[in-house]
Amino acid sequence: MSILMVTGVEGARNCADAVAKQLGTEVEVAEGRRGAVSALRHGEFQAVVIDESLAECDPAAADAICEQAGLAIPLQINFALSGAARLVREIRSALHRREREQLLARRAASAVIEAELKSTVAGLLLNSELALSGGNLPPQVAERLRVVADLAGSLRSQLNTPVAPATVRPGLRGTAAA
Numbered sequence: 001m002s003i004l005m006v007t008g009v010e011g012a013r014n015c016a017d018a019v020a021k022q023l024g025t026e027v028e029v030a031e032g033r034r035g036a037v038s039a040l041r042h043g044e045f046q047a048v049v050i051d052e053s054l055a056e057c058d059p060a061a062a063d064a065i066c067e068q069a070g071l072a073i074p075l076q077i078n079f080a081l082s083g084a085a086r087l088v089r090e091i092r093s094a095l096h097r098r099e100r101e102q103l104l105a106r107r108a109a110s111a112v113i114e115a116e117l118k119s120t121v122a123g124l125l126l127n128s129e130l131a132l133s134g135g136n137l138p139p140q141v142a143e144r145l146r147v148v149a150d151l152a153g154s155l156r157s158q159l160n161t162p163v164a165p166a167t168v169r170p171g172l173r174g175t176a177a178a
Contacts, residue, residue, distance in 0.1 A: 001044055002026035003091060004072070006036040006065060007051035009079045018084035023091065033061035037068050045072040047091050052078040073098055118159050125152040 003023070005016050008031045016027040025046070030036040032054070040048070048069045055062035055076050066074045073094045077087060128149040132142060 001046045002028055004028050004030060004036060004039055004045045004048045005051075005087075006030045006032070006048065006054060007079045008032060008054065009051060012079070015079070015084050015087065019087050019091070022084070022088045033058065033064055036065045040065070040068040040070065040072075044070065047073040047075055047094060049075045049077055049087065049091065052076050053080065114159065118156070121152050121156045121159060125149060125156060128152060 002025055003019065005012060005019070005027060007029070012029050012031075016029045020027040028039055028043075028045075030039050036048070036050075039045075048065060050062055050065060062076070075090055075094055077090055082090075128145045131137070132145050132149065137145070
């Protein structure tokens with residue numbers, strides 16, 4: 001994926017080339033709302049960097065660009081005051097923040113799923129053991145209940161075995177793990 005810079009400032013292509021070189025990713029330049037919306041319709045971007053002067057002069061254009069950005073991280077930076085180094089820091093920081101947020105979301109989802117599975121397995125195990133202890137079961141039914149209890153017990157053991165935690169991995173060349 002690449003980065004979209006939306007600015008009409010002179011030298012934007014040179015700045016984009018410097019950012020691309022430092023981040024190791026393609027950087028496209030759009031001079032305004034139409035160019036940005038068109039680029040966003042035809043491709044996916046990691047980030048959309050909007051020149052603050054454009055956002056100040058035409059807030060509706062900035063809003064339209066952000067609405068079309070999809071999953072790209074919208075950033076608003078004053079290109080007149082910021083050099084390529086600052087753009088790189090801001091983009092890198094935003095991408096790392098996104099990676100950390102995604103990792104935390106995956107961990108939270110995993111914890112919810114794990115809790116649900118453990119609860120369901122505990123219910124299966126308890127009910128199958130209660131049914132087995134009740135007696136008066138035909139041998140075939142008792143055997144199937146034992147298989148269910150064994151499977152539930154095995155699944156419970158696997159769920160209680162800790163898994164190595166996932167780590168944030170850098171998405172761009174030259175970045176450090178958070």
